[in-house]
Amino acid sequence: MVSKNQIKLITSLQQKKYRQTHQLFLAEGVKVIQELLVSNFMLEHLFVTENLFESVSSDKKTLISESDLKKISCLSTPNNCLALFKIPSDKKILLDGLVVALDEVRDPGNLGTIIRLCDWFGVKQIICSNNSVDIYNPKVVQATMGSVSRVNVVYTNLVEYLSNSKQEIFGTFMDGKNVYKEQLPQNGILVLGNEANGISKEIENLITQRLAIPRFGDLQKTESLNVATATAIFLSEFKRLQ
Amino acid sequence: MVSKNQIKLITSLQQKKYRQTHQLFLAEGVKVIQELLVSNFMLEHLFVTENLFESVSSDKKTLISESDLKKISCLSTPNNCLALFKIPSDKKILLDGLVVALDEVRDPGNLGTIIRLCDWFGVKQIICSNNSVDIYNPKVVQATMGSVSRVNVVYTNLVEYLSNSKQEIFGTFMDGKNVYKEQLPQNGILVLGNEANGISKEIENLITQRLAIPRFGDLQKTESLNVATATAIFLSEFKRLQ
Numbered sequence: 001m002v003s004k005n006q007i008k009l010i011t012s013l014q015q016k017k018y019r020q021t022h023q024l025f026l027a028e029g030v031k032v033i034q035e036l037l038v039s040n041f042m043l044e045h046l047f048v049t050e051n052l053f054e055s056v057s058s059d060k061k062t063l064i065s066e067s068d069l070k071k072i073s074c075l076s077t078p079n080n081c082l083a084l085f086k087i088p089s090d091k092k093i094l095l096d097g098l099v100v101a102l103d104e105v106r107d108p109g110n111l112g113t114i115i116r117l118c119d120w121f122g123v124k125q126i127i128c129s130n131n132s133v134d135i136y137n138p139k140v141v142q143a144t145m146g147s148v149s150r151v152n153v154v155y156t157n158l159v160e161y162l163s164n165s166k167q168e169i170f171g172t173f174m175d176g177k178n179v180y181k182e183q184l185p186q187n188g189i190l191v192l193g194n195e196a197n198g199i200s201k202e203i204e205n206l207i208t209q210r211l212a213i214p215r216f217g218d219l220q221k222t223e224s225l226n227v228a229t230a231t232a233i234f235l236s237e238f239k240r241l242q
Numbered sequence: 243m244v245s246k247n248q249i250k251l252i253t254s255l256q257q258k259k260y261r262q263t264h265q266l267f268l269a270e271g272v273k274v275i276q277e278l279l280v281s282n283f284m285l286e287h288l289f290v291t292e293n294l295f296e297s298v299s300s301d302k303k304t305l306i307s308e309s310d311l312k313k314i315s316c317l318s319t320p321n322n323c324l325a326l327f328k329i330p331s332d333k334k335i336l337l338d339g340l341v342v343a344l345d346e347v348r349d350p351g352n353l354g355t356i357i358r359l360c361d362w363f364g365v366k367q368i369i370c371s372n373n374s375v376d377i378y379n380p381k382v383v384q385a386t387m388g389s390v391s392r393v394n395v396v397y398t399n400l401v402e403y404l405s406n407s408k409q410e411i412f413g414t415f416m417d418g419k420n421v422y423k424e425q426l427p428q429n430g431i432l433v434l435g436n437e438a439n440g441i442s443k444e445i446e447n448l449i450t451q452r453l454a455i456p457r458f459g460d461l462q463k464t465e466s467l468n469v470a471t472a473t474a475i476f477l478s479e480f481k482r483l484q
Contacts, residue, residue: 109351113468120467122458180482216364216481217392225362225474226355232471233478239458240422 010072025136035146044084074138104194112143113228119147121235129158162206171207252314267378277388286326316380346436354385355470361389363477371400404448413449
């Protein structure tokens with residue numbers, strides 16, 4: 001059984017302010033929860049509709065009905081499990097290899113996909129501007145497919161951070177240098193911008209290397225690439241011959 | 243004003259069977275409609291809530307209220323315009339340069355993103371298996387951001403088509419050859435598979451070159467890449483030095 005108070009608490013976690021108040025976030029589905037369980041994240045409680053996750057002790061696990069799961073799930077088609085995990089206390093920035101910085105990326109699916117790409121390409125650190133979408137947004141957690149447990153994501157004042165950085169700062173612009181022809185280093189910060197407006201003016205002034213993915217289609221008409229697909233291509237270029 | 247019959251017709255077009263019956267599809271938003279208007283697609287009718295698209299003759303355009311637009315829109319936050327376009331009659335396959343073949347890609351957002359990527363990289367032809375998501379699904383049309391007008395998408399029996407093809411057929415597999423180290427040609431067919439199951443067995447047997455994007459993260463744990471981000475990286479590799 002899930003009590004009314006539990007339902008109220010759990011559904012409130014779909015909003016950032018309540019995640020911050022309770023320092024908890026939601027994860028759904030066996031795959032995502034499994035990955036979080038074997039990571040450094042601390043389980044607060046697990047709700048299951050069948051016998052799953054035998055390693056989790058019974059005081060941390062409640063068997064509930066499918067209709068109860070529907071009441072607490074964020075998904076239109078709920079899975080068979082939902083977990084609450086503790087939000088870790090402030091994480092440090094790890095400057096090891098290439099770092100990805102996100103300047104106001106707002107779409108949860110895009111952030112989730114970028115985290116998954118960083119995981120694939122061995123990028124260990126993402127630095128988000130404070131106005132980027134929250135990593136503990138349930139849609140982000142789902143879209144990462146568990147990669148959220150393996151990439152360190154930190155929110156900060158990105159202008160201040162980049163102003164004080166001694167590293168090379170790469171930015172992606174339509175008029176940048178052809179990324180396919182540049183010698184790319186193993187270290188540095190790669191900045192990707194907002195879905196609609198790209199990199200903000202303040203951050204643009206801090207970029208030391210302007211890069212672009214050349215277009216091959218009709219130059220007059222083609223839209224820009226989506227931020228997640230652009231990230232895929234840039235990470236591939238930085239890593240391809242390492 | 244939009245009549246009850248019009249509302250019924252237009253909302254029915256969210257389903258494939260009614261799109262096929264009426265040979266019409268929906269597009270929303272100024273950007274997408276603008277791109278379709280300057281393409282070979284034929285406008286059936288346009289609904290606007292304000293004075294837009296002055297070049298469209300008045301017999302093809304109806305000024306409606308925002309509440310009427312809400313009744314016919316597929317979007318949770320409707321735009322200021324919605325158009326019906328005719329589905330073109332059977333299109334021929336253009337074998338010019340690299341061709342992308344999709345084996346049961348089901349997610350509308352993925353197909354939309356792949357069409358946008360093909361447009362960017364100058365790939366003019368996509369061949370979809372008959373069980374792939376319909377290009378005229380409103381979510382696909384929206385996700386392409388207008389690129390749907392510049393890439394030729396054809397549905398066919400993919401097994402039969404590839405069996406009769408004389409071209410080299412590239413497929414993407416976890417155990418394929420490192421794509422970063424292969425000499426890739428300017429012509430050929432690149433096959434991408436279903437989101438959950440990858441390339442089907444029948445199609446796998448027809449692949450002449452197995453390719454993979456190497457992983458750089460934790461080899462044991464990292465999920466596979468999403469089909470749209472994998473497409474971004476493969477197209478980038480085929481085109482980067484052309």
